[in-house]
Every structure is written in C-alpha cells, then in structure tokens.
Amino acid sequence: MTGTTAALTPPADAIAPVRHADAPAPGELLGAHYGHCFGCGDQQPHGLHLQARAGDGVRVSAEFTVQAAHQGAPGLAHGGILATALDETLGSLNWLLRVIAVTGRLETDFVRPVPVDTVLHLEAEVTAVHGRKIYSRAVGRIGGPEGPVAVRAKALFIEVKVEHFTQNGRPEEIRAAMDDPDQIRRVRAFEVNP
Ligand SMILES: CCCCCCCC/C=C\CCCCCCCC(=O)SCCNC(=O)CCNC(=O)[C@H](O)C(C)(C)COP(=O)(O)OP(=O)(O)OC[C@H]1O[C@@H](n2cnc3c(N)ncnc32)[C@H](O)[C@@H]1OP(=O)(O)O
Numbered sequence: 001m002t003g004t005t006a007a008l009t010p011p012a013d014a015i016a017p018v019r020h021a022d023a024p025a026p027g028e029l030l031g032a033h034y035g036h037c038f039g040c041g042d043q044q045p046h047g048l049h050l051q052a053r054a055g056d057g058v059r060v061s062a063e064f065t066v067q068a069a070h071q072g073a074p075g076l077a078h079g080g081i082l083a084t085a086l087d088e089t090l091g092s093l094n095w096l097l098r099v100i101a102v103t104g105r106l107e108t109d110f111v112r113p114v115p116v117d118t119v120l121h122l123e124a125e126v127t128a129v130h131g132r133k134i135y136s137r138a139v140g141r142i143g144g145p146e147g148p149v150a151v152r153a154k155a156l157f158i159e160v161k162v163e164h165f166t167q168n169g170r171p172e173e174i175r176a177a178m179d180d181p182d183q184i185r186r187v188r189a190f191e192v193n194p
Pocket residue numbers: 007033034039087088091092094100101102103104105131132133156158160162165166174177178183184187194
C-alpha cells in the first residue's frame with residue numbers, strides 16, 4: 001500500500017530541476033549544513049551523522065547505520081529515526097540547487113522493518129521545481145545499494161531566506177552560528193548573505 005497527497009504532485013507548469021553550475025562534483029561529500037544538526041552535524045553527539053554525497057543531476061546518496069540508540073521496538077529502528085534519515089538526505093539536495101529550503105511536507109512509506117546494525121542505503125532526487133516549491137523523493141534500501149526497499153518518501157521543500165533561521169532560531173544558537181566562520185562559509189555556499 002502506498003499513497004501520496006495531492007500537495008506532493010507537482011503542478012503541470014512545474015519545471016525540471018537544474019543542477020547549479022557551482023554544485024559539488026558527483027562523488028563529493030557534501031558536509032554538514034550545521035555542525036549541531038541532529039541529522040548531519042559533526043558536533044552533535046546524539047545525531048545520526050549522516051554524510052550525503054553528490055550524485056549526478058540533482059541527486060544525492062547517503063549511508064546510515066542504525067544504532068542501538070535508534071530502536072523503537074526490540075532490535076528494530078524507530079520509524080521517526082528512519083523518517084529523519086530520509087528528511088536529512090532530501091534536505092542535502094539543497095547543496096546541488098544552491099538554495100536554502102526547509103521541509104514543508106514529508107510522506108514516508110515504511111515497507112520493511114530495519115534491524116539494528118543495518119546499513120540503510122539512501123538515494124534522493126529533486127523531481128520538479130515550481131517557484132519556491134521543490135518536489136523530491138527518496139528511497140532507502142537494505143542489504144546493499146541494490147537491495148530491497150525498506151523505506152521511501154516524497155517531500156515538498158520550500159525555499160526560504162536566511163532570515164527564516166535568524167528570525168526564528170533561539171538567539172544564543174543564532175549568535176554562535178554568526179560568530180562561526182565555518183557556518184558563515186556554509187551559508188555562503190548557498191549564495192545568501194547572512
Ligand atoms: C548565520 C545563521 C544562519 C544559519 C543558517 C543555517 C544554514 C541552513 C542551511 C540549510 C538548511 C537546510 C535544512 C535542512 C534540514 C532538514 C530538513 C528539515 O527538517 S527543515 C525543518 C522542518 N521544517 C520546518 O521547520 C518548516 C516550518 N514551516 C515553515 O517555516 C513555513 O510553513 C514554510 C517556510 C515551509 C512556508 O511558509 P511561507 O510563509 O514561507 O510560505 P507559504 O506561502 O506558506 O508556502 C509557499 C508555498 O508552499 C506551499 N506549502 C507550504 N507548506 C506546505 C505544506 N506543508 N504542504 C503543502 N504545501 C505547502 C504553499 O501552499 C505555497 O504554495 P503556492 O506558492 O501558493 O503554490
């Protein structure tokens with residue numbers, strides 16, 4: 001059983017996504033967009049430490065190993081953690097478009113249980129763009145990159161300005177981010193002025 005809401009179907013006048021001329025080359029690791037991000041941050045001890053890699057076109061791939069701390073049922077991954085891994089992989093597509101976008105909608109199909117220690121092989125791609133709306137999908141396979149599908153998702157990301165974060169984030173983290181040259185460099189990679 002699978003389904004998707006109308007909100008995730010691109011309108012007829014949506015356009016094909018365009019890989020930015022300065023996007024990281026295929027095969028390149030994309031790095032974290034924020035060191036304390038739960039999904040990708042290298043300074044986040046409780047996080048998933050997902051590392052996405054640029055693919056061709058507007059595609060990325062990532063691997064995520066389910067840890068004991070990610071259980072929902074005995075020996076099995078929590079669905080919310082798997083949705084987070086999908087969300088983060090989809091979010092890393094931002095690097096290839098060079099826009100900042102946040103998740104507006106994320107629909108997930110949980111197709112197979114995912115045991116602890118499993119490597120989830122994730123792939124995501126942008127399928128269409130309509131104004132600020134970015135339509136994408138992702139799949140997670142187990143037992144190898146060509147293995148059976150365990151999870152899949154469709155998503156709608158919405159392009160935002162850096163003010164989305166500076167105006168809504170807790171001031172102490174925003175101040176710390178603005179004082180961090182690495183963070184400023186990451187934001188510049190999205191061609192916005194922090
Ligand atoms: C120096 C310091 C700076 C630090 C910067 C850090 C670097 C950052 C770099 C990279 C970040 C990447 C982060 C990826 C992380 C992984 C992904 C996540 O988990 S993100 C977190 C979860 N998501 C949210 O928290 C969004 C919360 N929601 C909102 O803020 C708003 O609702 C927002 C921005 C999504 C939309 O609000 P509106 O006021 O801007 O725009 P409206 O007019 O409502 O929507 C625009 C269009 O989108 C549709 N839309 C919006 N939300 C929708 C929805 N949920 N379902 C369907 N359509 C939706 C609307 O119908 C509209 O469509 P029509 O243009 O009329 O055709």
